[in-house]
Amino acid sequence: MPNPEKTEAVQNKCQEARPLDAFDRKILGELAVDAGLSYAELGSRAGLSAPAVHERVKRLRATGRIRGTVAVLDGPTTGKPFLAFVHVDSTGWGKTQELLALSELPEVEEIHSVAGDTCMLLKVRCASSRALEGLLARLYALPSVKATRSYVVLSTFLERTPQAEITEALESTDLSSLASR
Amino acid sequence: MPNPEKTEAVQNKCQEARPLDAFDRKILGELAVDAGLSYAELGSRAGLSAPAVHERVKRLRATGRIRGTVAVLDGPTTGKPFLAFVHVDSTGWGKTQELLALSELPEVEEIHSVAGDTCMLLKVRCASSRALEGLLARLYALPSVKATRSYVVLSTFLERTPQAEITEALESTDLSSLASR
DNA sequence: CTTGAAAGCTCTGTAAG
DNA sequence: CTTACAGAGCTTTCAAG
Numbered sequence A, B: 001m002p003n004p005e006k007t008e009a010v011q012n013k014c015q016e017a018r019p020l021d022a023f024d025r026k027i028l029g030e031l032a033v034d035a036g037l038s039y040a041e042l043g044s045r046a047g048l049s050a051p052a053v054h055e056r057v058k059r060l061r062a063t064g065r066i067r068g069t070v071a072v073l074d075g076p077t078t079g080k081p082f083l084a085f086v087h088v089d090s091t092g093w094g095k096t097q098e099l100l101a102l103s104e105l106p107e108v109e110e111i112h113s114v115a116g117d118t119c120m121l122l123k124v125r126c127a128s129s130r131a132l133e134g135l136l137a138r139l140y141a142l143p144s145v146k147a148t149r150s151y152v153v154l155s156t157f158l159e160r161t162p163q164a165e166i167t168e169a170l171e172s173t174d175l176s177s178l179a180s181r
Numbered sequence C: 001c002t003t004g005a006a007a008g009c010t011c012t013g014t015a016a017g
Numbered sequence D: 001c002t003t004a005c006a007g008a009g010c011t012t013t014c015a016a017g
Helices: A022-033 A039-046 A050-062 A097-104 A129-140 A170-179 B022-033 B039-046 B050-062 B097-104 B129-140 B170-179
Strands: A066-073 A082-090 A108-115 A120-126 A145-159 B066-073 B082-090 B108-115 B120-126 B145-159
Touching: A022 A039, A022 A050, A022 A066, A022 B066, A039 A050, A050 A066, A066 B022, A082 A129, A082 B108, A097 A108, A097 B145, A108 B082, A120 A129, A129 A145, A145 B097, B022 B039, B022 B050, B022 B066, B039 B050, B050 B066, B082 B129, B097 B108, B120 B129, B129 B145
Parallel strands: none
Antiparallel strands: A066 B066, A082 A120, A082 A145, A108 A120, A108 B145, A145 B108, B082 B120, B082 B145, B108 B120
């Protein structure tokens, strides 16, 4: 039986007012690299006990900081060696339902609206150039799509999931190098 | 003791000649969405027993199809709400060690060399526009970097890990629609 | 491949400091 | 927050079909 303790049971899922402390950031950083770690191992790395870590991880999941855990597949050997970024120019306000419908295609991994000389940016991973051609055909079938520019990936040197380390890094460090120019 | 049956025992780790069967693809697809599934649950979804699934998953890990399992963090609430794609034009053959050194920055999530009107493509997630400015300053400090174009993400409609479903999809389907134009 | 069973480990919660 | 002690559940391996 779940026990209603303190403020925990009351808190909502979408609460953003709770800042992460150093322990939370350390835990998130470790889990972002390897979600298979035991709470004991996680605790020793973060400097906490296993129950404490467990409590924090549960909270991080409940508040949405951890969206889930997924397996990282090797693209080339799983039948989709072809990676490309597609810029989409559309007439009017491009973020229509039409483009969002592309989410249903497993080839489409990312859809962003961006600022710059294009409206939308797609990341596509598929089996071959023919599959990309098929996707482009589908894009041009949409009335609002004016033009596309495709950037076919020749080789990938780095591709990792969001935030390997939760730090402030570049913030101050590199701006000093900027000032010294 | 592992029994040497047929061609199986001979295979190397980097062998690409082993096609995934329907069971493997189903398992990979499920794990790509949720790596926290138990082998029992995984088995019932794929139509296999738990030990059989366990054996396959172990093999998929050993052969590199599954690179690892990671936690998916929520970017905005973990202190890095700022996402951008940076195109880098460089003189000469751009894929030098210099650019690869950027891998060490936690803000840089992806580095690709691409075909198109630019040489390299970076995916950067950081705390603010100032952090991006710092990264650009660092880029221009490299002798081979000629120019950059940044596409700042306004909003993200889809962002998922490689291959939610391991199928052939678009291959034949959409090419027929191409032919009918 | 299957079922079944046994051993080991982790999780999960409770309790007390 | 910590350590400690249980019980439940899952993983992992082995056997036999």
